[in-house]
Amino acid sequence: MKVATYNVNGVNGRLDVLLRWLKRASPNIVCLQELKAPDAKFPAKAIEAAGYGAVWHGQKSWNGVAILAKEKEPLLTRKGLPGDPDDTHSRYIEAAVDGLVIGCLYLPNGNPYPGPKFSHKLAWFDRLTAYAAELLKLKVPVVLAGDYNVMPTELDVYKPERWLDDALFRVEVREAFRRLVDQGWTDALRELHPGERIYTFWDYFRNAFARDAGLSPQLAARLARAGVDKEVRGWEHTSDHAPTWVELSDAPDKEESKK
Template sequence: MKIATYNVNGINGRLDNLLRWMDEAEPDVVCLQELKAPNDKFPRREIERAGYGAIWNGQKSWNGVAILARGSAPLETRRGLPGDPEDIQSRYIEAAVDGVLIGCLYLPNGNPRPGPKFDYKLAWFKRLSDYAAELLELEVPVVIAGDFNVMPDEMDVYNPERWVDDALFHPDVRRAFGDLVGQGWTDALRTVHPDERIYTFWKYLRNAYARDAGLRIDHFLLSPGLAERLSDAGVDKAVRGWEHASDHAPTWMILND
């Protein structure tokens, strides 16, 4: 079972790239972030013609998440992260696919810091951790995948000293990620590549992709039983170099049956 996560940075504007990558990579499940489209503008027909069923939680101009499943319809189990009924940002969706519970998220960026956006990020992280603990108690196979907007370690950022005060690398955010993983989750990409600088995002500015000045901010967290099935993981880095590409590259992992 090949599961991928991909921040498309505007699904309609980059639909051709998404469909091309899906045709080449043949993932079984795709978690998408930053749809930047309301629900009625999601390209359902094009996705279905590519052979995928889909559920999505959109929002005009911002945010938005979706789960695609090849040859089947994802069974939606949750829309929106619990803990704050007044939070209407489209950042979390969850579905069961082939016996695996998959949570797709787009965690807040949090910049500028300090300020209300950073406070919102930490509060959202707390809600995620509380809910993730509940998922572990279910003792079922769970994947939490998506753009976490956090570099957990210095190996995950091309120039760590320049990012210390940024909301993606601030000690409070890294600590929150560490506490989340410490519940018993496995960081799939780092497990497969324990000593490698491997990035999933490159800014559009200052020729960052060509210089490989990247960040690892897209992650898979696996529940204990599912972690035993992990066989491989990687990043389709070349996709970032396509014309009109997202600033993220698709990230994937493979689970044994």
């Protein structure tokens, strides 16, 4: 099973790029971020014609997340991250697909530092960590995929000395990411490529990068491959992000696992 995440940076404006990539990569499950479209403007028919069912949580001009499933309809389980009833941003959606719980997230950018946006980012990260702990208690296979807007290590950023006061690389944010992972999640790309420089985001004006996916303990043993479709970043009229993906092996047969 191939599970991918892609910050599309405008689902309608870059629909041709998204459909081209879906046809080429053929992922089973896709998490999309930065739809930049209200619910009524989500291109459900075009995505359905490409062979994917979808659930989405849109917002006019900003944010927005969606989960696509190839030849299936995702079962919506949650819209919005718990912990703040006043949060109206469309940054989290969750669905059940093929026995997996898929959480698609778009963590706030947080710039400029210092300031209220940075404080909001840390608070959102705390809410995500608290909810992630609840998901782990369920002891079911969970993928938390999306745009975390964090560069956890110096391997994740070009010329890290330039980013010390950026909200994606601030020590507080990296520590927040580590607290999340230390609950028992697997950082999929880094698990399979521990010493490599692997970038998923190239700013339109300068190079910059961010992390994309996490697996619960029930899925860590099934992690077979992981990568970034870097060539998509070079397509005309493309997003500033590239799709990131993991491949999961089949779950062991319950009877076989008892032997």
